[in-house]
Amino acid sequence: MAFAFALTQTLFSLLLLLPIYSTVAQTNGAITLGASLSATDNSSWFSPSGDFAFGFRQLSNTDLFLLSIWYAKIPDKTIVWYANETLAPRGSQVNLTADNGLVLTSPQGQQLWNSSSLNVASGVMNDTGNFVLKDSNSNEVWSSFNNPTDTILPTQTMENEGSLFSRQSETNFSKGRFQVRFLDGNLVLNTINLPSTYANGPPYYKNGTIGDNNNSSPGIQLALNESGYMYIVRENKQRFVLGEGVVNSETDYYYRATLDFDGVFTLYSHPKTSIGSWTVVWSVPENICTDIFLENGGIGACGFNSICTLKDSRPTCKYPPGYSLIDPNDQYSSCKVDFIQGCEEDKLSSTKDIYSVEELTYTDWPTSDYLRLEPFTEVDCRNSCLQDCICAVAIFTENKTCWKKKLPLSNGRYDGKFSGKAFIKVRKSTIPGSHLPNPNNTPDREKKNQDGLIIPGSVLLGSSVFVNFILIGAFCYGFFFIYQKKRNKINRGSSVLDINLHCFTYKELQDATNGFMEELGKGAFGIVYKGAIQMGSNIPVAVKKLYSFAQDSDKEFKAELNIIGKTHHKNLVRLIGFCEEGQQRLLVYEFLSNGTLADFLFGDLRPNWKQRIQIAFGIARGLLYLHEECSTQIIHCDIKPQNILLDEYYETRISDFGLAKLLMMGQSHTNTAIRGTKGYVAPEWFRNMPVTAKVDVYSFGVMLLEIICCRRSVDMASGREETAILTDWAYDCFREGTLDALVEHDMEALEDREELERFVMIAIWCIQEDPSLRPTMRKAMQMLEGVVDVPVPPSPSPFTTTTSL
Incomplete structure (x- = not known):
């Protein structure tokens, strides 16, 4: 059938x-x-x-x-x-x-x-x-061949002075900052300074000069043939082949050479059948992070003030501590400093000890130098940068040389072969996203503090005894208040983690939430309250008050919070700060106005198909980041619609990421996800099997079916036993070819039945009882994007009874 x-x-x-x-x-x-x-x-x-x-x-x-x-x-x-x-x-x-x-x-x-x-x-x-x-x-x-953009196709040629430009990102087709040129008989790659076309030098790739040897003739043309070979045609008609050979049949494969948005020039092949994906035949340069070295300024593989890391032959960009992306939606954009730094600004601070130093290994910014100190010790190098208002970073090398660097930092890279250390200067108690100086250290406040030492004395000398008595009492009370505040600040400072998170007092959060009055929701970890904090402006926040916290778990709490605080992704809810006082543990998140995915999916009106699919993509991207792109892998352990929030543009944000991992060491009794939420828990939790990131894949598969169908994973109230468990019913409908019933004849979803079927198949692969059969989130993401073929899935459970054909 x-x-x-x-x-x-x-x-x-x-x-x-x-x-x-x-x-x-x-x-x-x-x-x-x-x-x-x-x-x-x-x-x-x-x-x-x-x-x-x-x-x-x-x-x-x-x-x-x-x-x-x-x-x-x-x-x-x-x-x-x-x-x-x-x-x-x-x-x-x-x-x-x-x-x-x-x-x-x-x-x-x-x-x-x-x-x-x-x-x-x-x-x-x-x-x-x-x-x-x-x-x-x-x-x-x-x-179009004579007016190329970022791609060369078979039979297409490029003459001398011809060029390609990258796009700005995978989905932004504006001109990017990388360029391929066929220049003087050579394939040359360089960065450009937008919005001009000025080419920075030297090139970060050049194939080797053709024609310098008297026995060879100069190159006159760059070509890609139908067999997938890219070569330079010489004046004497000889060919100089670039890259590796191709073993695929030209009749069975497509080929293209593309200057990707990340600056890597890549030759791809793709089977002409719809099955398969683009595969890299060869690419240059070998390591774009270390190969770009711009002595005369200009941007590197990543933006200014960022760090380039090579991963699977592609560059990824990260921002250093105390910095954040100018464009949060583009990880390749430049980074900005999240605090005020400068000689004049430093003079306004009430304390000399305003900076700390973060040590980064294998990290270097080879340009932006303004001073070289040699011979020098590591300690002197660190202190020299701390005491220099111009210095942003100091690099100490094994030959006892200290290179002091100023903003903006360019060509940052992570290189395992680099034996030096980077000391990056960060202002203490930096608030992420704040571009204003600490309100306690403004010029007006400083002036008032200075004046405050003089004015009370003047008043005391010129007032009556009674008034003086009142003023003396007020003065003593003020002195005591300031002393207590400073002591609290010192105590709080000792617990501020090595991250850009703000440490709040319990009183501050109590005031911010109006006495924890407006409850937004509750879960296995605690209760969430709505509040507002002053950080330059009135910022709405969601404050999560965790359930009773074990005192002996304090070390683990700090260690895990340190990891979570360094995460940054557009599909994750941003953690702004925390509180740790006595038994109290609170987390402060950004507030998102459109509530949870559960409210969005299971309301009276069915959301449109395209919007639901984009939400699925956002969740997948967020989980992929947690599983593979963080410095430390984070397993969420409680993926469900209630933990997916939507911002004002209905962009997806995963909340509580890492919170399960953070609490599980000392708080397994809180039913984190070991028992979990009915309908989303992977079977291995109950079978004494190792728990891996595949538990999140399982939960994502369940939720993907909910997104497809706009119904809950378990619906006993429907009165229909065969449809009560969504995972079982979805497989039945897929096997019987009755997807119309699964989506309740949603015409938008059924307009592209092929896409609908692909998404259902991906969900079924994700909910396989055997974790080894489930895809990783990277593979699931590729299947969602359609770049990887989705095979027909088996029954998710060999023990599940389904209706017969």
């Missing part, structure tokens, strides 16, 4: 596609003058084979479209050319005209872009991926 249904669906899909491919075959990919496409539908101009399409691609989560060329037959529809980063609003049109060639106009008729081609008679979308405009004599007057 399932096979017959699948066969019927396949034949039906082929019948739907037949008119499209028939039209393409009849026109042989040719486009006539006056033809147009609109940024409102899925119409495209296909190449004769259907391998490539030209048209509009909608950018995710926006109402904007990109005029582009893409691979039409593979799931991820990889874009290989686009119209100069021009974004078109819905309703825009592209027309083929005789005077300007391709003309892109907005819905209001404003011209957004044109190919600037004269005497155009026709266009053609070729099977090579090249869109060509021709005159009446069939001469080429414009082509």
Whole structure:
């Protein structure tokens, strides 16, 4: 029955596609003058084979479209050319005209872009991926191959002075800061200083000069052939092959060479069947983090003030302690200092001991030097930076040299071969996200403190005995208050962790929450209250008051909080600070206005399909970060809709991440996730099996089904025993081909049945009873994105009884 249904669906899909491919075959990919496409539908101009399409691609989560060329037959529809980063609003049109060639106009008729081609008679979308405009004599007057963006395709060539530019990010098609050039017969990679095209030097990659040897002729052309070989053509027609050889058959694989947004130039292959994903054939440079060295300024592999780390041959960017991303949604952007630093600013501080030093191993900023001290000791190097108002970082090397560096820091990298140490200066009690000086250290406050030593004395000398008595009492009380405050500050300072978290007093949080009056929710760890704190401005927060905390767990609490405090990801709720006084333990989080995913999914109105899918992506990205991209792996242990929060734009934020790990050492009796929440707990919790990150994968799979179906994982109130347990019912529906019933005939979800089925299959893989069968979150993310094929999953439990076919 399932096979017959699948066969019927396949034949039906082929019948739907037949008119499209028939039209393409009849026109042989040719486009006539006056033809147009609109940024409102899925119409495209296909190449004769259907391998490539030209048209509009909608950018995710926006109402904007990109005029582009893409691979039409593979799931991820990889874009290989686009119209100069021009974004078109819905309703825009592209027309083929005789005077300007391709003309892109907005819905209001404003011209957004044109190919600037004269005497155009026709266009053609070729099977090579090249869109060509021709005159009446069939001469080429414009082509996408001669106006490349970030990709070279087989049969495409690059002449001397030709170039490619990276995009700004995976989803941002604005011009990025990396450039490939074919210069003087060589493949050259360099960074550029946006918004100009000035190329920083020296290049971070150069293939080796062709033509310096008298016995070889100079290179005149860079080419990629259909077999996946990239080479330089010399003047004498000889070829200089770049990279490694390709063993795949040219008839079975697609190839492309792309300057990725992270600056790595990569040759990829992809099987021409829809199964599979893009695989790296070769890439340059070998280590972009260490290969970029810009002596004359300019940005490195990561932004200013950041640190580049190589992971799986790709750069990842992190910010040092006391710094944060200028654009939190772009990890490759520059970082800003989260405190005021400077010679004038330091003079305003009431204490000389305002900075501490963070030690980073294997970390270096090889440029930004302003002073070299030699010979020098490690202690002297550290202290010299602390006492120097210009110094941001000092690098101490094994040859007893101290390099002092000033802002902005560039070309930061983590290099296991570097034997030196970096001492980065951080202001004590830095509040993440605050760009204002400590309110207790402002000039006005400083002046008042100084004046305060004089004014009371003057008043005392010129007042009556009674008034003096009152003032003396007030003065003593004030002195006692200041003394207590300073003593509390010292006590609190001793417990401030090695992270950018603010340490609050219990009284401060009691006041911030109005006596813990407004309860937002409660869980296994504690109760959450709404509050507001003053950090430059009135900031709404969510204060989690943890249940009774064991005194002997204090060390573990600090150690784990140190790890959690260093996490930073757009899909995680930001931890602002904490409180540890006696038995009291509280955590202060940012407040998110749109509540929990549970409220969003299980309300009266069903959210739209695209919004639900984007929420699933956000949760997956957050879990992937916790599992693989943190300095220490964090297992959430309690993934459920109540722990997923939504900000004002309905972006996903995982809350309580790491809290289970933080409390489990001394607090397993709090039912953290060992018993967990009914319907989300992985089976290994109950079978004395090792608990790994796969428990989060299981919970994610359950929640993915809830997102798909907009219903709870366990629903005994429905009165239908066969549908009460969502995981069992979902597998039954998948096996029987009745996904319509699973989504309650949600027309939005059913519009793309293939995508719906893929998401259900991913969820079933995630809820496999055997942890070894579950994918990692990275693999699950790749399957969600469609870059990895999703095999047909087995029954999630060999012991689960399902209805027969």
